[in-house]
Amino acid sequence: MITIIIPTYNEKDNLPRLANTIFSLPIGKQVELIIVDDNSPDGTGELAEHLRKKYRKIYVIHRKERGRGTAGIAGFKEALKHRNTYIMEMDADFSHDPKDIEKFSEEIKKYDVVIGSRYVGGRILNRSLYRNLISTLANIYNRTILGLSIRDVSSGYKCYRREVIEALDFDEFLSTGYSIGAETLYRVKRLGFTMKEIAITFKNREIGVSKVGIKEMADYLLKVILIRVKG
Secondary structure, three states, rough: EEEEEEOOOOOOOOOHHHHHHHHOOOOOHHHEEEEEOOOOOOOOHHHHHHHHHHHEEEEEOOOOOOOHHHHHHHHHHHHHHHOOEEEEEOOOOOEEEEHHHHHHHOOOOOEEEEEEEOOOOOOEEEHHHHHHHHHHHHHHHHHHHHOOOOOOOOOEEEEEHHHHHHOOOHHHOOOOOOOHHHHHHHHHHOOOEEEEEOOOEEOOOOOOOOOEEEEEEEHHHHHHHHHHHOO
8 A cells, every 4th residue: 555645735626636546546445645735725624524524534633834845744654554665655635646656666576765857858848947047956956965966856756665765863863844855855865765766747836836945945945054064
């Protein structure tokens, strides 16, 4: 079985279609979802509860706080209670193609961590040159500061063997926001686990608004330095 963690904030228009798409896949019977909702004002949390009753393979965490990092950690901790072999994370806005779950499920049999990469044979669709530039610079920054060879350090589409997540001490994590992806890979590397990037097509969201602003980017840059110094 594969547990997929999906952090949400104002994803009411995307979540039902995403759940239906995932469970309709050939691999859908082997998948369960953990939706981590950060008190979305658009009613995503209430909708997630409706989907939980409909599919019965959905678990919902309702949080009062906001933050991609703390949401991810909450999801990982819950996933470990489910005793499944593999744990994934993905976004709710269809920027990550659910069809790639099958590809992850095959590659994770050979590696400890599989990362969906936009920069190793992958593609980026419908995103501005400015956003592409920011992403490219962020990944160069990540690799330089953290000493990682992974091209797409900031990817939010990943699959882990269960023992990788069990080995991480989340009480030591510094990330509360989007730096969680870089910090996770940095700590995974230090623990000696194997990692593999696979090509994905990243598609800019069609519905909803991006949550990444100037404040989030500034926090990201600072946290990556702190991760290297203190981690």
